[in-house]
Amino acid sequence: MTEVDARGLSCPIPVVETKKALKAHPEGVCVLVDSKVCVENVSRYATAMGYNPKAVEKNGEWTIEIKK
Amino acid sequence: MSSVRLTSLVKTSGCAAKLPPKELHRIIDSLPVLQSPHLVEGFETADDALVWKLDDNGNVCVQTVDFFPPMVDDPFVFGQVAAANALSDIYAMGGEPSIALNLVCFPACIDIDDMRKILLGGLDKAKEANTVIAGGHTISDPTPKYGLCVTAFMNQSDVWSNKGALPGDAVILTKALGVGIVNTAAKVDEAEPQSVKQAVDSMTRLNKRARDVGRKYNVHAATDVTGFSLSGHGSEVAQASGVTLKINTKDLPVIDGALELARFGFLPEGRYANEDFLIEKVHFADSIPREMKDLCYDPQTSGGLLLFMSPEDAKSYVSEMNLDCCRIIGTVEKQGKYLMEYV
Structure with a gap:
């Protein structure tokens, strides 16, 4: 799955990066973020676009798997 | 418009740049407050401004300060927003602002004329509020910020506090x-x-x-x-x-x-x-x-x-x-x- 590394970026940039990635890869993407705010906002975007996001935390970083 | 996109220079903008309330309250609540018989409203009830008794006839001075990084790219509009926001604390106390001082942080790397536009925006709103801006302080800072320290004079009996709401209101x-x-x-x-x-x-x-x-x-x-x-x-x-x-x-x-x-x-x-x-x-x-x-x-x-x-x-x-x-x-x-x- 295509990976978007949005660590170190503050919102709303990770949401925009997710939007761009999903446009190029409508089948789904994986987004890496390092703040709870970004987990929430990116998941919101994915849900609003009809995807089913799942976030997994490891050492203060999250991998959000976004697929239908 | 500005020579650079003002909002590209900031991480958080406007009042969203306030420190998280939890941390802020923890620090403020731990500070010793120098009491004075002149201080009518201070930190305690989280009012919008301090109220300072000037005499025994009920005349008080109301003072507030507010500043933040830009939330819009147009420097003149940013100046207007920051000034309207700072003046608002006085209106929230029921007062009419009289005098104000500018607070400016400005990056060395962008056109200084943008700072002039920010200040003109502030002056525009101050004029609408019949408030005289009579000075201020400017420092060099990678993130632009602007706001005002505003003072009003009124009678204590006219002050709107945040503690008078009644059931049924x-x-x-x-x-x-x-x-x-x-x-x-x-x-x-x-x-x-x-x-x-x-x-x-x-x-x-x-x-x-x-x-x-x-x-x-x-x-x-x-x-x-x-x-x-x-x-x-x-x-x-x-x-x-x-x-x-x-x-x-x-x-x-x-x-x-x-x-x-x-x-x-x-x-x-x-x-x-x-x-x-x-x-x-x-x-x-x-x-x-x-x-x-x-x-x-x-x-x-x-x-x-x-x-x-x-x-x-x-x-x-x-x-x-x-x-x-x-x-x-x-x-x-x-x-x-x-x-x-x-x-």
């Missing part, structure tokens, strides 16, 4: 909510021009008229809605007054498009910090959609006044204001389990 909000959400989306060009225009019009509008019209009525309590959101500033009044605010979410004025942008995750960091601080004090009915919750926690920049008065006065006030965004949004109840109840 109506709650009035004078500006639409959602500017934090729209500003967040606008930063990455995701907001519709119509939403951005509404947000900018709202942020640059002084709370002067809201205050002037309010002076004709018996205002029991007042504050303005800024970075700590409707929930945060409403809770401060509820706490100080020993009451619970019941807010009808269907009556809340909303900037066009803000709820939709919230649904797509264009939410400022401050929205989450506000919820984190207030989660045990504020209750939402189960039927309230998540975007509406976002709105109630959305940090506002240069938001409206939140006024408390009798239902009869409130009806006349809203009718006299004659603005779609100025509405009765709820009622004051006896103190319950929560400081605010959204239904």
Whole structure:
């Protein structure tokens, strides 16, 4: 799955990066973020676009798997 | 327009740049406050400004300071917003601002003429408020910031405090909510021009008229809605007054498009910090959609006044204001389990 590394970026940039990635890869993407705010906002975007996001935390970083 | 995109120089903007309320309160509450018989209002009840007794005839000086990084790219408009926001604290106390000082942080790397435009924007709003800006302080800083320290003179009996709300009062909000959400989306060009225009019009509008019209009525309590959101500033009044605010979410004025942008995750960091601080004090009915919750926690920049008065006065006030965004949004109840109840 295509990976978007949005660590170190503050919102709303990770949401925009997710939007761009999903446009190029409508089948789904994986987004890496390092703040709870970004987990929430990116998941919101994915849900609003009809995807089913799942976030997994490891050492203060999250991998959000976004697929239908 | 500016030589560079002002909002590209900042991480958080406007009142959303406030420190999270939890940390801020922990520090402020731990500070020793030098008491004086002249100090009528200080830190204790989280009022919008300090009130300092000048004499035994009830004359007081009211003083406040507010500054923040840009939430719009046009330096003149940023100056207008920052000034309107700083002046608002005086209006929220029922006063008329008289004098002010500029606070400016400006990067060495961008055109100094942009600083002039910011200051001209501030002067424009100060003029509208009949306030004289008579000095200030400027420092070099990678993130631009602007605001004012504002002083007003009035009679103590005319001061609107945040602790007089009475059960049975109506709650009035004078500006639409959602500017934090729209500003967040606008930063990455995701907001519709119509939403951005509404947000900018709202942020640059002084709370002067809201205050002037309010002076004709018996205002029991007042504050303005800024970075700590409707929930945060409403809770401060509820706490100080020993009451619970019941807010009808269907009556809340909303900037066009803000709820939709919230649904797509264009939410400022401050929205989450506000919820984190207030989660045990504020209750939402189960039927309230998540975007509406976002709105109630959305940090506002240069938001409206939140006024408390009798239902009869409130009806006349809203009718006299004659603005779609100025509405009765709820009622004051006896103190319950929560400081605010959204239904």
